[in-house]
Amino acid sequence: MRQLGALWRGALPLGEAFWIYAFLIGATVNIAATAAMLGALAANLNGVLALAIHLSSLPYNVAMVVGVWRSAAHHAGARHHAEAARISVAIWAVMLSVI
Numbered sequence: 001m002r003q004l005g006a007l008w009r010g011a012l013p014l015g016e017a018f019w020i021y022a023f024l025i026g027a028t029v030n031i032a033a034t035a036a037m038l039g040a041l042a043a044n045l046n047g048v049l050a051l052a053i054h055l056s057s058l059p060y061n062v063a064m065v066v067g068v069w070r071s072a073a074h075h076a077g078a079r080h081h082a083e084a085a086r087i088s089v090a091i092w093a094v095m096l097s098v099i
Contacts, residue, residue, distance in 0.1 A: 008063055010070020017071040018085045022064045022092060030096040033057040061093045 006012050007021050037054035041047070068089040072082035 004063065007067035008070075010067060010072075010074055012067065012071055014068070014071045014075040014077070014082060014085055017064075017068045018089065022068050022089045026061065026064050026092065026096060029060045030057045030099070034099065058097060061097050065089050065093045 003012075003021075007017055010017075012021070033054055033056050036056075037050045040050040040053050069086055072086050075082040075085075
């Protein structure tokens with residue numbers, strides 16, 4: 001839980017926030033939510049419940065975007081890396097949220 005707080009504050013190094021929390025964990029969280037939604041639909045559960053299950057990953061998606069965005073602000077390296085990370089994580093979050 002402490003690491004999520006550090007992510008939210010932008011206290012993690014940009015590479016860690018981007019590769020581990022946005023891409024690796026972000027993909028895992030969203031794949032799990034999508035799989036759970038598909039399971040709910042296969043079990044003929046209410047469509048609204050299935051949608052709610054799918055959207056349960058949105059809070060994490062917001063946290064990963066905010067965390068990477070803030071980490072990019074503190075990045076001591078090349079500015080174009082920080083800006084590329086910001087653009088990439090925003091696109092990644094939209095893709096994960098829609099799929």
